[in-house]
Amino acid sequence: MKSTGNFSFKIRKASGELQDFSKLKFINSLKKSGLDQERIDLILKKLGPRLKEGLSTKRLYKLAHTLIKKNSYTAASRYAFPRTLSALGPDGFNFEKFVAGLMQRLGYSVKIGVVLKGRCVSHEVDVIASKQGKTIYMECKFHNSLNFKEDVKTALYVNARKMDLKENTENNFDEYWLVTNSKFTLDALTYSSCSGLKTVSPYDPEGQSLYDLMVKAKAHPIGIINSLRPKDQSYLIGRGIFFVKDLLSAPNAVDALHLSKSKGDEILREARALCSPF
Amino acid sequence: MKSTGNFSFKIRKASGELQDFSKLKFINSLKKSGLDQERIDLILKKLGPRLKEGLSTKRLYKLAHTLIKKNSYTAASRYAFPRTLSALGPDGFNFEKFVAGLMQRLGYSVKIGVVLKGRCVSHEVDVIASKQGKTIYMECKFHNSLNFKEDVKTALYVNARKMDLKENTENNFDEYWLVTNSKFTLDALTYSSCSGLKTVSPYDPEGQSLYDLMVKAKAHPIGIINSLRPKDQSYLIGRGIFFVKDLLSAPNAVDALHLSKSKGDEILREARALCSPF
Known part of the structure; x- marks a missing residue:
């Protein structure tokens, strides 16, 4: 194994596959944790000699997490957040319960897995959260790979479900959320924003991301x-x-x-x- | 291997998995080929001694096809049709070209894989077929397993795509078809019919199934x-x-x-x- 330090090496993914390390993506993940550029530079400098051909993403995460924790408890918690959600897998049912629990701690009354009639067919709504006359319907998508991106097809079908439910006047909701523990493609975000579907992921949207909701709810996974x-x-x-x-x-x-x-x-x-x- | 004749045995699927033989499903597949009850009974009687524990679905198909061919060339062609489409795999691109070719032989001018702007995002339309001022947009779904069923999620996202395209007045289409070489779930059919999306599969809808279109186009795969x-x-x-x-x-x-x-x-x-x- 050759130490590089110049960030030009291959990283080993959880699948065992080797892939070029992307300095840009790594810096972005550090930014998401809320660190400023100065601290990021410091971490990169300290990490440099540890970055070697064949380093696993898991090991890199642990090295980075340790260094971040020395700088800021909050940044370390933010950095670790998507991985702490992974413990909810391998299937999606616990993620629904987690999201419902989060909403409950934010003062909402919640229901899980309710089947409701739309105009054309029936649909299962993963979580229904209500507070002070405001009702949110939620579709929860859990993925074991943190790098998975929900694409526009998911946003399209969830929005069609929303429309079908809305067209039955028995249903009464103010917002429809598509919640994931992973990420969205740009097209999925554009379509959702344009069609009135709210997308929630670990760090987005700002102020109402899963992480922000967790902080508001004072409830660490x-x-x-x-x-x-x-x-x-x-x-x-x-x-x-x-x-x-x-x-x-x-x-x-x-x-x-x-x-x-x-x-x-x-x-x-x-x-x-x-x-x-x- | 034990000969049963009473139709109570396990059949071996292409995946190697054993599964209880369903007489009802088998009779339905014979009905789809257009045979009447009398001929179906005759085929079942002749097949009886050949139905043995561990018989493969492929072998059963061949045995049935041979017997049907003795009764009716048309029925044998109908019976074989979904399997003849399988040769278009393993990916879906040739299925799109096949569908486009079929429409072309029916007098439509066709385009494949056109990217069009919707109201919110751009979408690729697999096939666009136009004739005498009527334009059909088509989404083609190919599956290697003939038993796969397109579920309501597919119908929902394709309908959402249809709506997004329709909401951009630059697009001008009269019908939107969701075409598959396999089948649809009941929920997918109910939703599509209710929301104005036309579903086309090897045998359905009657008069405009892929098989019917092929006969009209005089074009066997x-x-x-x-x-x-x-x-x-x-x-x-x-x-x-x-x-x-x-x-x-x-x-x-x-x-x-x-x-x-x-x-x-x-x-x-x-x-x-x-x-x-x-």
């Missing part, structure tokens, strides 16, 4: 707890513990993980520390 | 030539020879297959026989 192994996260999520706060409300849930007492204490200590800024 | 091996069909299709008539217009194309003279003659003889009822 449990995937953010570093000391919790992925399989233990999945176990807790499977039992309805989606947020760090849920774990603090039911600390006995940790016992079911059959860990050492010190490991269990470490998890709860981290959970409390994570919730302290809220 | 070359996949119907029994003596032509699948790889030779693909070779000819790749060179723009989609219809039996195309082959008769350019019989030298057979030379490029490097077959014996007698085999080449057999192919052309069968092609001429197939076209004779037209």
Whole structure:
């Protein structure tokens, strides 16, 4: 393995495939975490000698996350956010519950998986959230690959569903959201914005992204707890513990993980520390 | 292998997976070929001893096709039709060209893969067919599995595309067709019919199915030539020879297959026989 430092090397994706490292994309991911250019330059400088042919995206993420955490707790939490959502997979059902839980913590009353008649056919609406006379219908799309992009076909079919539901006067909603844990193509964003469909992804739209909603709801997904192994996260999520706060409300849930007492204490200590800024 | 005769056995799909044989579905496929109940009963009786645990769907098709051919040339051609379209795969581009070719033989002027601006975004329209002031926009969906069913999501997004195109007054079309070589779910059919999207599949809608259009156009897909091996069909299709008539217009194309003279003659003889009822 040859150390490059000049950012010209191949990175190994989760699939095992090698791909040219894109400095631009990496810088953008750091920007999304809210860091300014000066801090980004510092991180790039420190990372330089670690950037080697065949480095995995997972390892790069961990290296970057550690460096960001030294600069800013908030930036590290933002940077980690899409990956903390991954623990909700592999299928999409927990993502729906997570989104519903987020809306509930924002004061909405929520329903999941309601089948409603449109003008032509019936449709399942993943989440319905209502507060003070305002009702939001939501379609939730979960993908295991963070690099997946929802394309214009998804936006088109969800908008057609919205129109069919709207044309039955029994349905009454003010907004229709298409929510994903991944990203949207430019065409999907253009079409949605033009046709009145609201797109929500981890960092967008500003002020109402999943991350922003999470901050407003003061509700971190449990995937953010570093000391919790992925399989233990999945176990807790499977039992309805989606947020760090849920774990603090039911600390006995940790016992079911059959860990050492010190490991269990470490998890709860981290959970409390994570919730302290809220 | 145990002979059953009572139609209670497992059939082997192309994927290798075993599945309970459905007598009802098989009878429906025979009905689609246009046979009456009396002939269907006769075929079932003759097939009985051949129906054995582990029989492949491909073998069943061949056995049935041979028996149907003894009863009716037209029914055999109808029965074989979806499989003859399969030679257009594995990707969808040749299916678009086949559909365009069919419309052309019906007197339409055609264009393939035109990108048009909608109100919100641009869309590629697979086939545009115009005749005597009437214009049809077509979306073509090809699937390698004949059992695949286009679901309501496809109908929803294609209808949303139709609406977006319609809302730009530069576009001018009278009908919008969603054409597949496979099938539609009931929900997809209900939604399409309700929202003014026309669905076309091998046997539906009656009078304007792909099969009916083919008969009207007097243009068999070359996949119907029994003596032509699948790889030779693909070779000819790749060179723009989609219809039996195309082959008769350019019989030298057979030379490029490097077959014996007698085999080449057999192919052309069968092609001429197939076209004779037209």
